[in-house]
Amino acid sequence: MRIGLVSQWYPPEGVFIPGNLAQGLAERGHEVRVLTTFPSYPHGRTYPGWRQRWRHREEQGAVRVRRVPSYPSHDTSAARRVLSFASFAATSTVAGVSTLRGVDVTYVYHPPPTTVAAAALHRIARRTPVVLHVQDLWPESVLHSGMAPTGWASRAFAGGLTRLMRGAYRVAGAVVVISPTMADLVVRQGADPDRVRVVWNWTDDGLFRPVPASAEARAAIGHRGRCTVMFAGNLGLLQGIETAIRAAALVRDRMDLVLVGSGADEDAARRLAAGLGADNVRFVGRQPADRMADLYAAADWQLVCLRDLPALAGTIPSKLQAALACGVPVIGSVGGDAAALIGSAGVGLVAAPEDPRALAARFAEAAALAPAARAELGARARQVYLDRMSLSVGVDQFEDILTKAAAGARR
Numbered sequence: 001m002r003i004g005l006v007s008q009w010y011p012p013e014g015v016f017i018p019g020n021l022a023q024g025l026a027e028r029g030h031e032v033r034v035l036t037t038f039p040s041y042p043h044g045r046t047y048p049g050w051r052q053r054w055r056h057r058e059e060q061g062a063v064r065v066r067r068v069p070s071y072p073s074h075d076t077s078a079a080r081r082v083l084s085f086a087s088f089a090a091t092s093t094v095a096g097v098s099t100l101r102g103v104d105v106t107y108v109y110h111p112p113p114t115t116v117a118a119a120a121l122h123r124i125a126r127r128t129p130v131v132l133h134v135q136d137l138w139p140e141s142v143l144h145s146g147m148a149p150t151g152w153a154s155r156a157f158a159g160g161l162t163r164l165m166r167g168a169y170r171v172a173g174a175v176v177v178i179s180p181t182m183a184d185l186v187v188r189q190g191a192d193p194d195r196v197r198v199v200w201n202w203t204d205d206g207l208f209r210p211v212p213a214s215a216e217a218r219a220a221i222g223h224r225g226r227c228t229v230m231f232a233g234n235l236g237l238l239q240g241i242e243t244a245i246r247a248a249a250l251v252r253d254r255m256d257l258v259l260v261g262s263g264a265d266e267d268a269a270r271r272l273a274a275g276l277g278a279d280n281v282r283f284v285g286r287q288p289a290d291r292m293a294d295l296y297a298a299a300d301w302q303l304v305c306l307r308d309l310p311a312l313a314g315t316i317p318s319k320l321q322a323a324l325a326c327g328v329p330v331i332g333s334v335g336g337d338a339a340a341l342i343g344s345a346g347v348g349l350v351a352a353p354e355d356p357r358a359l360a361a362r363f364a365e366a367a368a369l370a371p372a373a374r375a376e377l378g379a380r381a382r383q384v385y386l387d388r389m390s391l392s393v394g395v396d397q398f399e400d401i402l403t404k405a406a407a408g409a410r411r
Contacts, residue, residue: 004096004107006106014042021395021398022034022060025398034065034066035066035096035100068095085115104129105128131176131401132168169189174197174404201394210293210297220295223298228299229256234261235259236265239265239305245276254364257281260284300329302319302323304331305333320341325382327381330349348381
């Protein structure tokens with residue numbers, strides 16, 4: 001099969017799903033052509049050593065990659081982000097005329113929805129089927145991210161994004177989502193229920209894996225020989241970091257909370273921890289990806305938390321898969337599908353989102369749990385990941401979806 005893959009985000013950026021999928025499909029004998037832009041995530045600046053230019057091509061093993069220029073932006077300015085998304089839509093559509101010519105099916109990674117433009121052109125002109133992989137619900141997630149305008153402009157912005165998403169769902173022969181609740185939500189937004197499939201996201205299996213806990217890594221997170229819970233990832237406006245800090249402050253005599261990462265809410269989180277006198281909360285900052293498995297092993301638990309928003313009910317934070325892949329038990333301050341997964345799989349403890357007292361109770365329970373019981377949870381977490389969420393499982397599912405989409409178009 002000849003497969004086109006369109007994504008605004010692609011390795012060496014940390015958005016690994018499209019890159020893993022491209023390599024996995026190529027290893028199975030498929031011809032894979034990638035259409036993307038130059039790496040700039042998460043800082044909004046083109047990576048050092050890269051220069052934006054029109055005729056850039058590279059080969060990554062058997063995968064052919066075409067990069068086109070775009071305006072890089074990852075801040076909270078709606079105007080700059082729209083310019084970034086629109087510029088990639090324009091340049092990828094032009095380049096896609098040649099890059100995607102002759103493919104049997106086109107995979108599109110969302111967000112942003114504008115990425116579907118190049119694939120939509122081929123769907124209209126050549127009837128090439130499209131498989132849309134939805135990671136976030138738009139416009140809802142954008143409206144709560146701090147990027148959207150306010151007042152009448154917000155309503156216009158939301159209306160435009162809603163129409164854009166409905167158009168993307170209509171053009172897609174298959175819509176792949178990351179959780180059962182998200183499947184229900186995209187159907188409500190206009191997707192054909194017969195075309196919607198659920199595929200759990202995987203993590204980067206090469207980076208996130210079980211490793212022994214080292215003294216160096218334990219020192220890096222400030223492990224003091226008592227229960228240590230680690231949150232690793234974006235300290236953003238949707239993560240509910242305030243809840244975690246308030247909960248940790250309530251049980252400061254029994255556990256430590258380590259925050260690894262950075263983001264738009266980091267300064268507010270630091271001020272809150274200082275104001276509460278939460279000396280058991282530590283900020284480690286952003287760490288290299290190849291160090292994360294060691295840091296996961298150094299902590300006793302991983303924290304997954306989100307705000308209590310309807311749009312997030314179908315969200316499965318990527319840090320959940322990373323924790324399970326590393327064989328580390330999880331504490332979830334989440335609702336929806338993430339809470340259901342943690343509870344039904346028996347891989348950790350769950351508290352209602354945005355409820356500091358409920359989360360504090362789970363922190364205390366985690367601190368009291370015997371090491372053997374915690375190790376059993378970790379072993380189960382690893383097995384759940386291998387059985388349901390690993391890269392090989394995901395590639396199996398996408399190969400089936402893409403093959404059926406291509407065959408349906410031929411019929």
